[in-house]
Amino acid sequence: MPEQPLVIDCAEWIKLMPSPPVLTSFQSSWNNIQLIHYRQPLACLSEISNSQHLIIIPLKNKAVNYDIVLEGRSQVVSFQEKDYRGGCIAIFPATLPYGFHSHSHYQVMEWMQCYLEPVFLAQIAHESVNPDRVELLPIMKKADPLIHHIGLALKAGLEADRVGSRFYADSMATALSAHLLRHYSTCSHHFQDYEDGLSKQKLRQAIEYIQAHLSEDISLSDIANELGMSQYYFCHLFKRSTGVSPHQYLIHQRVEQAKRLLKQTERTVTAIALDCGFANQSHFAKYFRQYTGMNPNQFRKL
Template structure:
């Protein structure tokens, strides 16, 4: 890299941070097949990161082990923050193409989230102002919802990210809607869709999900089948059914599993695979949560 040239980072590419972050990611969604959103979890020492620019919208959710000073130079402007280990819900939001240099004087446990700018722009098509979206630089702000979404995605990676695409797409859609409402440089009014899906569209969505129940079905595939956007579909589906598409999908997988368990045939691995669960552990977790007993206990009833 020539002197004075800022390194542009595509966080959707493998090992994109290896040249300036000294430790590898503890967890990463790179191998999970997610689209539009990625997660990376780091345990970082005191660090000085040279000036870079991000090709995706960048969200950082740090957790400090001791009182820490953080210096950020964003788009040429210096910001100095003092952070305490008891702080909860603090985040940083760097719009795509923000130049940033960072220095910290103590270690941190940090989860990074990267959101595709094109995906965010597509979400804006549901508003009255579908021009290209620009986000506000937001450093050291409190946002429990963003924290909850990012840390929920990290938890998926820590447990089992297999067949997690649908969940990740749902979280990306929720994050995009929140960003448009709260962090856009212009006001976006996303409609509430009080009436839900029409009967034909709802039937089409339910049939598609049930036919593809054993597969790693994606939110994008269902939305494309209906000819509407992901945001539009999620909002209307919940209005029609009272639950999110992801919750409905899990419920139907558990219902199919109950039928297979009553037949007294097949191993737990077979049933998990037939119902679209990542593995027997993933299957058992959701089955117990919805039914109140384990699959083995249910089979004996």
Template sequence: MSANQHLATDYENLPRFFPNPPLLTSFQAGWSSIQLAHYCQPSIDIPEVSNPQHSIAISLGHQHQGCDLEFVSEGRLQTISYHEKDFARGFIEIVPANSPCGIRSISTTQSIEWINCYLEPTFLAQIAYESVNPDRVELLLTRKKGDALIHQIGLALRASLETVGVGSRLYADSMATAMAAHLIHYYSTRKHFFRKHEDGLSKQKLRQAIEYIQAHLGEDISLIDIATELGMSQYYLCHLFKRSTGISPHQFLIHQRVERARLLLKQPERTVLSVALECGFANQSHFARCFRQCTGVNPNQFRKL
């Protein structure tokens, strides 16, 4: 295939290029701002393909040894070596949307493990609108760059998907917003700076946000749902809400769900599972973990107090 020819694919179709299916994906979790796939493969051999989403790969390790990876972009080859000590440094790779790129492992290893995050260009553009220079956002092709924040966001999203799965939209949106702002500031072709807001939400907007969250506690609400209700962007909402309350919208939602659960648990005819589901928790395990974090005891212990 020549440098001017490449395949078009997307995050849902990319797994067909691997020998093994992903260990975990968000594709059925209802996420909209970001998608995630966790891979562990014996080898990589992806032809030069383009993806309509920005792709951020977070390296997690190669079993027992390092690995040499050969990247090809528009016919140009680049070989990058990963060593065992590199994986603790949180290296990432960024392939901008619609940029043809191929990758092949050229050294023998038992397994190659990584997380891929996918962001829509329109989502980055929405976040960039809050910056001082809200021009078109173009990300830089980036190879083996240490970035602890992106690495931690990827791990946090994977953990949320593993433990909560469906029912984690607000958390995923919040993490996606933080990742997008970071990418725009540090990995775009032009420098973007975000305005610092000293004040929080107005009393009216804060009350409106709280009332919306309380009215939809049992639902898998998203950050964009709340932002649309308030007539502001997700980025603006995240920052001003935390400035006003000291916690993120997702943390506030969890606290409010736990408070409602405390009232329902006082009704002896209610099962713990029914309370968990009515309050919007994904399952009983998720409910118990959040309840303990907020109260110091699990739901059954709370009933005995």
């Protein structure tokens, strides 16, 4: 009987690498997606498979060739500098056996790995017109600027705020899942489009829930569950109704609440930041400046 490939998750993948990663999302309470940023020599891996869907996003590398063994078949994949600028990515579906060996004269390479939970992808698929089959296609190299942008956005969010980025990660995981189902599934998934957005009652319910939980580390699923909707359709319909994403709306309301507290109380900036749901003072200051053009202390003196 042939030996079965080693099945690993994102945390176990790290143990196979020669050096620790630059950045991970493991301490950030992300639920459905994880991000790992590597900058190191790329090790050669014997045949393994992942318990999650794996999207690889190469970064800032010189030309390199890979020998990829996929389901027992070997092929050579070549990445050139133009491929990195063009946003090329690779996709390894969960449970698919693979191995690789890199050929490069450069000692250090840089890439990101996004891990998406299959159960979450299946939940998003159930909102599509044809939800019966959820199976991703293996992709060894393809330009996909949207996935590349999502990876970079997750990385930037994680670097700026390792603690309070869960809501943003939920939003990105939802967008990524819908994109994968539309373009990289063995059975193309189509999502219904509702031009009218949320009903007035649902929109009011969502806004009231957000206002009541501004100080808490709420998740996208918390709000969607409150409304009895999926994350995908809540995001889609909320933006149709308001013109902004749920994450943008949440941050704006937290800033507005902070503006009131800065003017009406003598509490410290740090205390106000925590009361308004920001992870820390620097997280608060970043978004406050983004929305007002000044820091909290400057605003308080006006």
